[in-house]
Amino acid sequence: MPAAAGVRQVCLYIIDSGKDVKQGCLPVVVVAPDAAPTGVWEKATGIDQITVSGWAVYPGDLGKAVKVSVDVDGKRTTATADEASPGVGAKYPGAGDNHGYSINIPASAGTHTVCLYLAYVSTGEARQGCLVQHVVTADSPPTGVWEKSSGTNGVTVSGWAVYPGALTKPVAVMVTIDGVRHSLIAGGSSPGINSRFPGAGDSHGYSGTFPSTVGSHEVCVYLTTLDGVDIRQGCLTQKVSAPILPAGVWQRSSGAGGVTVSGWAVYPDAKTTTVKGVVTVDGVAHSFTADQNSAGVDLQYPGAGDGHGYSTTVSATAGDHEVCLYLFDRTGNRVRQGCLTQLVVAVDAPPAGVWSSVSGAGGISVAGWALYPGALTTTVPITVSIDGVRTTISANGDFAGTDAKYPGAGDNHGFSVSLPASSGSHNVCVFFSRNGGGEIQWGCTTVAVILPNSPPVGTWLSSTGFGGVTISGWALFPGALTETVSMAVQVDSSWYPLAANQYWSGTNKLYPGAGDNHGYSGTVPATPGDHEVCVYANNRDSGSTQLGCLTQNVVPAAAGTWATSDGSNGNVTVSGWALYPDKPTATADISVEIDGAAQSFPAAQPSPGVGTIFPGAGDSHGYAVAIPAAAGTHQVCVYVLGPGTTKTRLGCLSQAVTP
Structure with missing residues (x-):
């Protein structure tokens, strides 16, 4: 059905025996065919050139491809957003996914200013944003971080490295210990690299352990360029210590029908070697091997794996027993981990x-x-x-x-x-x-x-009035805890449905078994001013339970003024202020339409006095913009955009423009 752009009230009726039976009403946002384009600038990279990519659509003309322009240091390149971009069709049903763009622009090495613009359906364009892009050459020297060095049973070094101009190529790493060279390849996992170098992936880590005698050693790390030149990352003196005792945790001891002990153990200097041990019960020894799975060991000792757990049960009579745990070091000596008194419970003990x-x-x-x-x-x-x-x-x-x-x-x-x-x-x-x-x-x-058809219970906890009436609370049937209560909101003589099926913490605690999905929250339309608002929870059979009534004052979702307008010097100049009363610190956008052609601007300039009208908002909500226009008389309108897709008109007038 034809409809003008804006928010429209749509109601559905069923004709029953010649009578109209109202099923409900809801607000519908109608988008004009020439509505401003929207999209996402997803990525910008700079290797031998500048590449920008993203997607864009016309909300009011989904089948039309958006014209995209990229300015690099003021030089413009234009393309069309008609490439595949999965997900756009889901976000804008009927649009399809062919609204993506990927544009390559030649650029020299160094820093460049890049700006992206989307063209309107008719005339004009909207700037998506600007950024500073650093361009590197394909043969740029490698960069990286030498993250760690240790000296247990040798010298271990680790870190990451990447070629900025050849992101997917692994970097050759050289380690010298007292002048002796050792080679590594930076091709292991190193989470976070791809976020710093988009497109590189996270497989740019390196780690290696090299045999070394006990004592101090000079250790240096080098990265090799694509031309084969070694660039030093740094040097340090690394102390190598003698092998240390086994490490581990005695996690549990229980006495259900006997003595059960469990935990994990590992040799820090020989992480893949299995540790053996004994548990003594009243002095009697029982051996075990720490070769079972124990999640998390590899996190503490990288490279060890998780196969270092143990769990062993020793038969014992009911009562108290002295239990001690020992681990063997690599020389065969027994190292005590601890002792405790364990109460053993008989198999037939009461539950x-x-x-x-x-x-x-x-x-x-x-x-x-x-x-x-x-x-x-x-x-x-x-x-x-x-x-x-x-x-x-x-x-x-x-x-x-x-x-x-x-x-x-x-x-x-x-x-x-x-x-x-x-x-x-x-x-x-x-x-x-x-x-x-x-x-x-x-x-x-x-x-x-309690019977299933018992009346619902609940609360109406909050009500606000920014651009409509927003209410929230919870409701449930005490006799049918898992069912959803249908709600009814009355604003003056209008009725609106809601469902109490949203998350609301605490309902399960009040009514065990109900769960916490009995909340309701919603905004129903209402004009600015005072309104009588009542909330009802509908019974399972018939009738309803009133949760309360109040008088709610509704204010516009957006507020502002158009203070001045001028047409001298070949420009239309307008000024004023704009903000969102429910989010007073946020910056509102305004739209200036000259003969139907719209341009948007942020209302973020100083405007003394706004903070007095809206306490806490501050005074940075003003706007003052000059837009070129031909000499003559023009129809000028100013709007506040948002929140969401709403648009609030501040006024229209005929403006005479002089050269």
Whole structure:
């Protein structure tokens, strides 16, 4: 349906027996065919030339390709944005993806000013931005950082290097130790290089260890140019120390049916060699090998890998035992890691756990966790009794934290069950089975069941009025916790729908099992001035529950003045100020249209007094621009652009222009 540009109110009706039944209304933004182009300047590089790339579209004429111009030090190159740019069609349905551009401009080595412009559909253009681009030649010398040097069982150096003019070519690195040359290639992983040198990738790291005697050594690092010349990065004196003792962490000790110890161990000076050890229980030794997976070891000792973990179980009777852990150094000596007193729990010890929640929303729900301290991986059967009617389930669901409390148990000892129950009070009891037979009553409580069709509950927590009425809060059905409540917002005599299905922290805590996706937030249209606003939560069957009413003052989304206009010296000169009342410190953009041709400018100049009208905004919201125009009378209009796609007119007039 034809419609003028701007925000239009669209309503849908169904004709039922000759009567119009209103289904709802919403604001729709209509874009003019000659709307200003939009796009993203994605990248600029400078190797032997300057390359700029990105995408651009006309929002009001999606099938038309945008003309793109690039100025390099004032010299212009023009192209058309008609190349493939994946994702544009998704952002602007119907446009397709052929709105990309990639422009190569010859440029000498050095620093250049680059500016990008997009042409309007009819006349004029909009500047996308400017930057300073440094251009390098293909044979530019390598650059890099010598990041680290260490001296454990030899000399280890590491860092990164890249050719600025040949980004994908690996740099040859030379290391000298007391004058003896060693070669490396900077082709290893080095995260972050691609962000500093776009297009290079992150495979420009180097690292190497070279045998050296104990003592001090002169170490130098060189980078080789593409012409074969070695450029020194630096030199230092590196002290090489003797091999050190094994390192590691005794992470856990538990006593479920015996003594279990676990952790990891590594030789810092021989990281790929497997460490062996012994655990003693009351003086009796039991050997183990640290060759199991232990995530994170390689992060602490790069190159070691994660295969340095250990976990071993020793049979022991119930009661206290003296447990000690030892690791062997590379010469075979036993090095004690520590000792402790470990309580061993019998396999048939009573279960432990927590009955963490019970609720009566539309039925009875029970949840918690349970395990056997003496048989950590065995599942505990749970029985729930409602007024004497018993239901048995298994405590084998996810429950974070049980493994931290009982090392080795894992986090799969949770239980959760929802059972039907009539409205009213019920006696709920929970039992768990012993590992050796029989059961233990965990506890009982009285639960009030709430019917699914109970009225919704919720709050209306905030209301603002910038360019419309914005409200937020939460609502849910206490008897149907996972269902979404439909909301209704009344502004004077107009009604607008919302859904309480957004994230809102805390609803699950108030109503366990509900989750935290019962928030609502939205902006409905309203003209400037005072409005009577009411918020309702609709019942599941019929009717609604009012969450509150108030008088909301609405102010325009954008504010400003057009203070002066002049047509002398072949220019149309306008001045004034503009800002967004809800974001007073942000810079607003204005659009000046002369006979329909628009140009945009930021309102960021000093304008004394604005900060007094809008406290906290400051006075940097003024504009004063001169736009060339032919002699004669012209129709001039000034608008504030935004927020978003909105446009607020500050005024129009006929301006006489003199030479």
